[in-house]
Amino acid sequence: MKITIMDTTLRDGEQTSGVSFTASEKLNIARLLLEDLKVDRIEVASARVSEGEFKGAALIFDWARNRGCLEQVEVLGFVDGDVSLKWIRDAGGKVINLLMKGSLKHCQNQLRKTPEEHISGVKEVIRNAGEMGIRVNIYFEDWSNGMRNSPDYMYQVLDALQDEQVDHFMLPDTLGILNHQETYAFCRDMRTRYPQLTFDFHAHNDYDLATANVFSAIRAGITCIHTTVNGLGERAGNVPLSSVIGVVRDHFKYEMSVREDMLYNVSKLIESFSGVRIPDNKPLIGENVFTQTSGIHADGDQKDDLYYNDLLPERFGRKRTYALGKMSGKASILKNLEELGIKLDKDEMKQVTERVIELGDKKEIITKEDLPYIISDVLRSKRVEEKIRIRNFSLSVANGLRSVATVAIEIDSQVHEETSSGDGQYDAFMKALWKIYDRLNRKHPVLTDYVVTIPPGGKTDALVECMITWNYEGHVFKTRALDPDQTVAAIKCTTRMLNIIETFGN
Numbered sequence: 001m002k003i004t005i006m007d008t009t010l011r012d013g014e015q016t017s018g019v020s021f022t023a024s025e026k027l028n029i030a031r032l033l034l035e036d037l038k039v040d041r042i043e044v045a046s047a048r049v050s051e052g053e054f055k056g057a058a059l060i061f062d063w064a065r066n067r068g069c070l071e072q073v074e075v076l077g078f079v080d081g082d083v084s085l086k087w088i089r090d091a092g093g094k095v096i097n098l099l100m101k102g103s104l105k106h107c108q109n110q111l112r113k114t115p116e117e118h119i120s121g122v123k124e125v126i127r128n129a130g131e132m133g134i135r136v137n138i139y140f141e142d143w144s145n146g147m148r149n150s151p152d153y154m155y156q157v158l159d160a161l162q163d164e165q166v167d168h169f170m171l172p173d174t175l176g177i178l179n180h181q182e183t184y185a186f187c188r189d190m191r192t193r194y195p196q197l198t199f200d201f202h203a204h205n206d207y208d209l210a211t212a213n214v215f216s217a218i219r220a221g222i223t224c225i226h227t228t229v230n231g232l233g234e235r236a237g238n239v240p241l242s243s244v245i246g247v248v249r250d251h252f253k254y255e256m257s258v259r260e261d262m263l264y265n266v267s268k269l270i271e272s273f274s275g276v277r278i279p280d281n282k283p284l285i286g287e288n289v290f291t292q293t294s295g296i297h298a299d300g301d302q303k304d305d306l307y308y309n310d311l312l313p314e315r316f317g318r319k320r321t322y323a324l325g326k327m328s329g330k331a332s333i334l335k336n337l338e339e340l341g342i343k344l345d346k347d348e349m350k351q352v353t354e355r356v357i358e359l360g361d362k363k364e365i366i367t368k369e370d371l372p373y374i375i376s377d378v379l380r381s382k383r384v385e386e387k388i389r390i391r392n393f394s395l396s397v398a399n400g401l402r403s404v405a406t407v408a409i410e411i412d413s414q415v416h417e418e419t420s421s422g423d424g425q426y427d428a429f430m431k432a433l434w435k436i437y438d439r440l441n442r443k444h445p446v447l448t449d450y451v452v453t454i455p456p457g458g459k460t461d462a463l464v465e466c467m468i469t470w471n472y473e474g475h476v477f478k479t480r481a482l483d484p485d486q487t488v489a490a491i492k493c494t495t496r497m498l499n500i501i502e503t504f505g506n
Contacts (some may be wrong), residue, residue: 002255003248004040004224006168006200007033007241009270010060011043011076013232017278023056025273029313030060032269033229034069034446036262041239042225043097046076054091061092070094071135079121082128098125100157102140104150112251115153119160126164137168139202144173147186158194168200170222173213176206176236183213187220202226203239210239215247218254229270230285242267242284250310261317263331284311290318387412388498395425395487407431409436416440425487433494445472445501452486468493472501 010026010033013019021029023443026044033039043152045057057075064070070093071217077084077096091146092298101107107118122138129136138161140146146154158169171190173183183201190199201217203210214225225248231240242263248254250439267285280288290313344352392408402421405428420433422428430447449469466489467480477500483491 001252002223002257003218003252005041005241005244005256006041006074006224006226007037007039007228008043008202008226008238009033009230009232010229011045012226012234012238013228013274015234016232016237016274019232019274021056021273023052023059026056027059027063029270030073031063031461032266034064034072035067036259037241037266038257038259038262039227040257041072041074041252043074043076043226044075045076045091047087047096048080054087057088057093058091065092074137075137077125079118079125081121081124082132084130085125085128085134088134089132094133096125096129097137097139098122099139099141102143102154102157102172102174104153105145106142107153115156117293121158122161123164127413130165136164136166137170137200138166139170139172141172142174143171143328144175144178144182144186148177148182151189154161158190158197162194165247166197167435168198170192170200170202170226171217171222172202172226173204173210174202176204176210178203178213179207179209180212180216183500184216185218187217187222191221198224200224200226204233205231205236210235210237210249211243214239215251218248218252224476228275230267230282232270240282240285242282246284246311260315264317265299284316290336306313332456336494352467386497386499387502390491390495391415393429393491395429397425403428405432407432407436409433426490429487429491430494435474443473443501445470445497446474450490452489464489466490466493468497470497 006215010021010029012171014021023415030042030044033042044060045053060073061070064073073093074095074097075084075088076099077088078099084098085096087093101111101118104115107115111118113121124373126136136174140154140157143154171187178186183203187199187201190197200223201214201222201224203213203217208230217225225244226238227241227244228238229241231237231243241258245256245258245260245263248256249260258407264285272456278284278285278287283289303425389410390407391410392406394406395403396405397403402423403425404419404421405425406416406419407429416436416439418432418439420428420432420435422431434444447468448471450469451467453465464483464486465480466476466483466486468490469476469478478496479493479496479500481489483489483492
C-alpha cells in the first residue's frame with residue numbers, strides 16, 4: 001500500500017503567526033518540496049487573497065508547467081461561482097481545493113444557507129471548473145465538528161456530490177479537536193459508506209494529537225495525508241511531515257515517494273525562510289534527537305547497538321552524537337574522544353569524566369570540541385596545546401560610520417597585527433583576523449550560525465552566552481564562551497575555534 005502526501009506549507013503553513021514568504025521564497029520552497037523531497041502534491045496559495053499571493057502562485061505555476069508537474073500544484077478556492085476559478089486560471093493553475101462547509105453549524109450560522117443551497121453553489125463551481133479545464137478537490141471545513149454534531153449533514157453532502165467530478169474529498173480536523181479514537185471512527189465511516197471515493201486527512205495539533213490522529217486515519221484506510229514542513233500552521237500548527245514519515249514507513253511499513261534523506265536539509269531551509277526555529281527535541285529534525293546523553297546509552301551503543309531504534313540518523317542525512325554533561329559516563333566520553341583522535345589511559349579517563357560531570361552539574365553546555373580544553377585543564381598536559389592567542393584588540397563604533405577593529409594575534413610565538421572595517425564590531429574583527437590568515441596562507445572555516453542568549457530575566461549586565469557554529473572543510477562544530485560583553489564573548493568563541501582547527505591541520 002502507498003500513502004501519498006499533499007504538503008500545504010505554502011498555504012496553511014504560511015498562516016503561522018508572523019510567517020510570510022516572498023514570491024521568490026515560495027518558488028524555492030515549491031521546488032524543494034516537489035523535486036528534492038518528492039512529495040506528491042503541494043498547496044501553494046489561497047485564491048483572491050492579495051496581488052502578492054497571485055504573483056507567487058503564478059511564478060510556481062510557470063515553473064511547474066515547464067517541469068511537467070502543473071497538476072501537482074493546488075490552490076484553495078471558494079464557493080463563489082467562477083471568481084476563484086478565474087483567479088486560478090489567470091495565475092496559470094489547474095487544480096482548485098474548493099472550501100465547503102463540513103458542519104451544519106458552519107453552513108447555517110456562517111453562510112446563512114440551507115444545506116441544499118450550499119450544495120447547489122458547490123455544484124455550480126464544479127460545473128464551471130469542468131468548462132475551464134480545472135480539476136476539483138473539496139475541503140470539508142470543520143468536518144470533525146460536523147461528524148461529532150451533525151453527521152447526517154455530511155452524509156447528505158457526500159450523497160449529493162459522490163457522482164460529481166471531484167478527485168479528492170478532504171477531511172480536515174480544522175480546529176484540532178479530535179482524538180485518535182474519534183479519528184479512526186469518523187474516517188472509517190467515510191471509507192465504509194463511500195468506498196469508491198478518495199479521501200485525504202488533514203490534522204491540526206491543538207491537543208498535541210495530530211500525529212496520533214494521522215496514525216488512526218491511515219489505520220482506517222485513508223491513503224493521503226496533508227502535512228507541513230516543521231509543523232508550521234495556524235495556532236499549534238499542522239502535523240509535521242517528519243512525523244508522518246516515521247508513522248508510515250516504520251509503523252505501517254507502507255510505501256511513500258518522500259525522500260527522507262532530504263528531510264533535514266529542507267527543514268533547515270524552511271526554518272530560515274520562516275524565521276520559526278525548530279525545537280531542539282523535534283523528532284527527526286531537531287538538533288538533539290540523535291544525541292545520546294546518558295552514559296549507559298552510549299555504553300549500550302558500543303555493545304551491539306542496544307539503544308538504537310529504527311530511526312537511524314543516516315536515513316535522514318544525519319549523524320549520531322554523544323552529549324557531554326552530568327549524565328555522561330566513560331562510554332560517552334570515549335565516543336567523542338574517538339572522533340577527535342585522542343586516547344587516554346584509565347586514570348586520565350577517570351579524571352576527565354569527573355570534570356565533565358562537575359561542569360554538567362553547573363548546567364554548563366559541553367561540546368565535543370571542549371574536551372581538549374578540559375583534558376588540558378585537568379591533566380595539565382601538552383596533549384592539546386594552545387598555539388594561538390589573541391594578544392590585543394581594539395574595537396570602535398560610531399553613528400553613521402563603519403566599525404573598525406585592530407587585532408594582534410600570536411601564532412607559534414609570533415605576533416601578527418592587522419586593521420579592518422566592517423558592518424559591526426565583530427565583522428570588523430573577523431575581517432582583520434582573516435587578513436592575517438590570508439597573508440599567512442592559513443585556511444579558515446566559515447561561520448554558519450551565531451546564537452547569543454542571556455539567562456531568563458537577565459538584565460543588561462548579565463553574562464552573555466555566545467554559541468557559534470563553524471564549518472571547516474565539511475567538519476561542522478560549535479564553540480561557546482561567556483562574557484558580559486557580547487562581542488568579547490564572540491571573540492572568545494573565535495579563539496577557541498582557531499585552536500580547534502589547529503588539530504585538523506592547515
